[in-house]
Amino acid sequence: MTIAIRTASDGSQIATMLRGTVAALNQEVPVSEVKTMGEMISEVVSTPASTTALMVVFAALALVLGTIGIYGVLSFLVSNRTREIGIRMALGAQGGDVLRSVIGEGVRLTLAGIALGLAGAFALMRILSGELYGVNATDPLTFFTVAILVGFVALTACYVPARRAMRWIQWWR
Numbered sequence: 339m340t341i342a343i344r345t346a347s348d349g350s351q352i353a354t355m356l357r358g359t360v361a362a363l364n365q366e367v368p369v370s371e372v373k374t375m376g377e378m379i380s381e382v383v384s385t386p387a388s389t390t391a392l393m394v395v396f397a398a399l400a401l402v403l404g405t406i407g408i409y410g411v412l413s414f415l416v417s418n419r420t421r422e423i424g425i426r427m428a429l430g431a432q433g434g435d436v437l438r439s440v441i442g443e444g445v446r447l448t449l450a451g452i453a454l455g456l457a458g459a460f461a462l463m464r465i466l467s468g469e470l471y472g473v474n475a476t477d478p479l480t481f482f483t484v485a486i487l488v489g490f491v492a493l494t495a496c497y498v499p500a501r502r503a504m505r506w507i508q509w510w511r
Contacts, residue, residue, distance in 0.1 A: 349374040362377050401484065408451075409508045412444055412495035420503040433504050439499070446494030451492075 345352050353372035360369050426436050467475035
């Protein structure tokens with residue numbers, strides 16, 4: 339049996355009074371788990387809140403690992419084009435043209451990746467929306483921020499090795 343009592347006094351005083359009243363009526367009826375409404379609400383909310391905190395930690399870890407992976411792959415792809423960059427510059431291509439070419443290819447790959455990632459996120463948001471607590475599953479700020487971060491990392495991953503290759507080739511001449 340569960341009894342709910344509304345009172346303005348302290349919960350510990352009510353618990354003592356309740357136990358005494360029940361014991362006076364019937365000694366064999368145990369009184370267990372006397373809780374305030376705040377304690378009950380805290381228990382109900384703590385599980386979704388801890389699940390959300392765990393999801394935030396894993397999402398941040400995935401974002402860090404994803405950005406490191408994107409940077410590594412794009413940087414590797416651009417570094418492999420060092421000979422091509424050297425040949426283009428030897429044939430008279432300007433540094434800006436070569437840089438635009440390399441970054442343009444990186445932008446195309448990045449936009450394709452962002453589009454696929456957003457499509458996957460929108461497809462999974464119905465499944466994950468039940469696990470979110472206090473956050474909308476279609477939060478446009480989150481989607482926009484992650485897309486901008488991925489784009490920035492990808493552009494940096496293309497620019498830095500291409501610039502390094504052009505500088506090395508110009509120094510070599």
